Amino acid sequence: MFDHESIVSVLGLIVITAPVLLFCLLGLAALVDRKLSERTISRACQISIVTGLVAALGILALMLLDETRHETIELGDWVIIPHYNFSVKFIFDRLSVPFAILSFLLCGTIAAFATRYMHREQGYNRFFVLYAMFVAGMVITSLAGTIETLFTGWELVGLSSALLVAFFHERPAPVQNGLRVWVVYRISDAALLLASIVMHQLHSHGDFDLMISGGPWPEGHTTIAHGQALLLGFLLIVAAAGKSALVPFSGWLPRAMEGPTPSSAIFYGALSVHLGAFLLLRVSPILEASIWLSAAVIVLGLTTALYAYVTAAVQTDIKSALSFASLSQVGLIVAEIGAGLRYIALIHLLGHACLRTLQFMRAPTLLQDYRVLENAIGSRLSHPQGAWDRLGPTGFRRWLYRFALERGYLDALLTRYIVNPFVSLFRWCDAMERRWTDFITGQVSRESDLLKPSTPQVEELP
């Protein structure tokens, strides 16, 4: 009556729809301005996460029992016209199922933590809307069988992350940091969109299964030519670098810590920061089609690891230190992917995500524990000098310290050579336009120039 395939299909659909329905419920309530109670939100999160997790575990059990390594759920062509199709497909294999389970597990833990941590916080509802968007994005990304589906989840994760960084939006710093995170994510999204189109150009579709043949993950090799793989791989590496804060996009990661602790834990310590590595794992056969791509991934990973290690050593707040520690491990995971160690990279990723979640959630109370400890002993805890402290001449050590303190000058370089010239150029164009319209009008042409930065009085009521 119920064969293996139909059970997997039903469970697979539950895995996908559970977080999507949660997002729809909370999102719709926000859209129509209906405030749900904390209890309702908490219950909805519990039901959604537990349902999704149980279904995902069910699929894993079925796949282990039947020794199947690759299941697909095709929801058909979302759009199909001559010369173009957009199919929605989900893959359940040794990469996606563990990652989906990890997402459910960590998101569930964080939801339980956040319901208490955010209790009576003014933005409670907003936090959980963004949380639901993030979970939906993570699950869609991890199970995506086509690059378009992956892109959908990727964008949801990006938007929710940026808005969560700016969660405490009464202060300017979180908002500015949120915007910066969004800018980097847009670069990453643009690269992924281009990669998606290149895939379509090469194969007339964005299906990973058709692009990668020769067996289920982690086996398989790509059928595309070396030159084509180079272009596609480059775009995918840029996309992954932006999402995983690899060098030179690392500057956003400590900035992202401005968000509430639950979001920092889940997004930047555990899941979001690993999404780039996950993408590289998914397309690893494409990377292996070119030795240059593999080498680039290894170099990128090791550079990031080294950078994060050095920078983490001088951080003075616990969340930033943890974020860089997390980044150093992500760098190593990426290097492992470049070296073709796919299973090791996956296991490393899963273990690291769990450890960091624990550390991030422990961070606020750890500080309190330290305070109690120091009060008890009556002095500061000692910090023994490491071997590195005696390495190299003093000048070099000072330079290295400054370098680490300034986080490798990455943000400063980005601001000086990209952001500032960009803003200056367009401000100059704006000034030229003003002169031109003033000249034609023969008077001041812009009413908007006379506006004050803020108008506290209410002009008129609707």
Add this chain to the structure above:
Amino acid sequence: MTIWSIPWLELAILVPLVGSLIVGAFRAPMRAFTWGLCFTGFTLFCSVLAGLSVYLGDGSDGVHWTIQTTLFGRRIFGLDDFSAPLVPLVSLMHFLTALATGRTKMRRFSMSWSLASDAMRIAVFACEVPWVLIGLLIVGAGHGLVELINRGKPIRVYALHMSLYSGLLVLGWAFVDLDVNHRTQSAWATVPLMAAILIRCGTVPAHCWLTDWFEHASFGNALLFVTPLTGVYAAVRLVLPIAPDWVLQIIGVFSLVTAIYAAGMATVQREARRFFAYLFLSHTSLVLLGLELHTPISLTGAFSLWIAVTLSLSGFGLTLRALEARFGRMSLASFRGLYEHSPALAVCFLVTGLASVGFPGTLGFVAAELLVESAIEVSPYIGLAVVLTSALNGIAVVRVYFLLFTGTRHTSTVSLNIGPRERFAVLTLTALIFAGGLFPQPGIVSRHQAAVEVLDVRARCCESEVPTVVHANHAPPSVSADE
């Protein structure tokens, strides 16, 4: 006689015209508003049925009984696959803009004026005769001028550009009429038309009229004037069928430059209306670019993006208008902190803004994908530029969201949340954006059909030596493969 035999299109033009005359006679603003809303609502009803008649009616044009031949001696207005969804869209914009008008703005938002412009825009989007279409486009431009004069604002920038546009339009089409043979080769005909379209679409460097228009016109009228993308419509009807490839390439280059330039400008603006104007300009240019690539996929993408942009930017504009109604002109020089007072407006702002840049799950997502795909097919650099534009627009939207809704909380003793009518208007648009985004197939297929039809008209006009017509229904018959 079936429901489709009723001349819905003629009614959709006549009802607002009659309504404009009746409402113009009322002195009380509230009474004029109520009656005006009824007329606009009925116009929407008629135009939806007129649009549906193309797909569900017995004939391809959907009109069986018409008074046009009696009045004009020939048929002037009709719908085809391309214009069928645009006419209801224009009516919807008018209805929702009128509906979302605050009570305090009713004195300034003339219902009679709005109804007249509704009739004129529907007529533009349904017009089959080139000279009548040109006349209507020029009258439409004059309509804007009257608005500026009535408000006592500077008119020179607008008047200069629109005069040039009108003159070039007439000049170009005069040469088309003169040069019946080999019209596709005639630079005398196509270059003035191309220039006219570039000016009307606000292509760089002739774009200053659009930002100036947003500076000086009332926000509601400014929105209604630009969001239906009348300039792009003129390009499809007047230029695309006859222009040689090099003319289309020039338009494409200008559109691409404008798309990037406007997106860049949107990211640095210090005032909300100007930001909106540049965002709109960038999107219009992307639609125009899709047209000029003139492949079935690019046209499908452009036509889909057209609808997506109209809906999402109308919603976005109405949200900004609602904010303006509460706080006056919005400076973007500092954080405004409006979220806690207007959370629903913040959500609507973000949803409609991101929908305009093709966020997944919204109407523009597949359209943007199609456009990028077709652009890359023509040249990877064009594809890269389109993606860059989209990324910049996304950054601009979120930047302005942060500037308006975050920061130290704005203090007020009265509720500044969204009103019921505004909420209905924005939520209707949001529902359409999501419905089209989650179930895109019918819309994309319809736009693909329209794209094929437009390309067919172009192919037939290039081959034939009979005078050009603007509608597929009236294009010369194509030579079948068998023949």
